[in-house]
Amino acid sequence: MKIVPLFFQYSGGAFVEFYHEKDENRLHSVVNWIVDIAVVIAFACYLVYGFGGRIEVNGGSMKPALDSGDVVLVNRLAYALGSPRRFDIAVFSQGDQTFNMKRIIGLPGETVQIRENQVYINGEPLEAEGALDAASIAGLAEYPMELSEDEYFLLGDNRESSEDSRFSSIGNVKRDQLIGKVWFRIQPFSQFGPVSLKGEEG
Helix, strand or coil: CEEEEEEEEECCEEEEEEEEECCCCHHHHHHHHHHHHHHHHHHHHHHHHHHCEEEECCCCCCCCCCCCCCEEEEECHHHHCCCCCCCCEEEEECCCCCEEEEEEEECCCCEEEEECCEEEECCEECCCCCCCCECCCCHHHHCCEECCCCEEEEECCCHHHCCCCCCCCCCCEEHHHEEEEEEEEEECHHHCEECCCCCCCC
16 A cells, blocks of 8 residues: 655645545465465365275275275375274275275273174174174184284174184284275266265264
8 A cells, every 4th residue: 555645736836735545456366376275276286185086996895885896086185184983994004005904893991802703892692784883703712812002803794704803813903004995986976976884972
């Protein structure tokens, strides 16, 4: 903003009247425009990173919830800002930098055991829908497995054909291995929509 003097003449001399004139600062406008665009781009990137991580299901260990070839989106913010929950379908990393997905069954501090085709948590039968409480192959969980404060016990939904925490190749999954929660299926288009989490606790 600048002040510009405007002179008027009259018979006894002259007087000066001041008025304001807007100073259109183009540089200021351009900077504001650039900042606005940068904020929008940063917000879009944040949303894509947080909710749009794309991963393809490989194998049938998560049938019937997910089938081989399905393409799903991963919610990273669910675990960056909150804690993993029982029955989440979680994506986790392994030592060879590959990604896998299984369902969280046992939480930190709990004791998991599988006996007589039933999953037990802290000595009590797991209550879940969709046969998520059953497993005919016990593996390492034949005997009580006590989880440390940063460990989770994960199982595939297709218990007869799943390499998961029951086996030494996977074992208990550490908190820092968990990438995010599967939340949306984008392929095949016939099943486009949120992934159903049968057995989810209220």
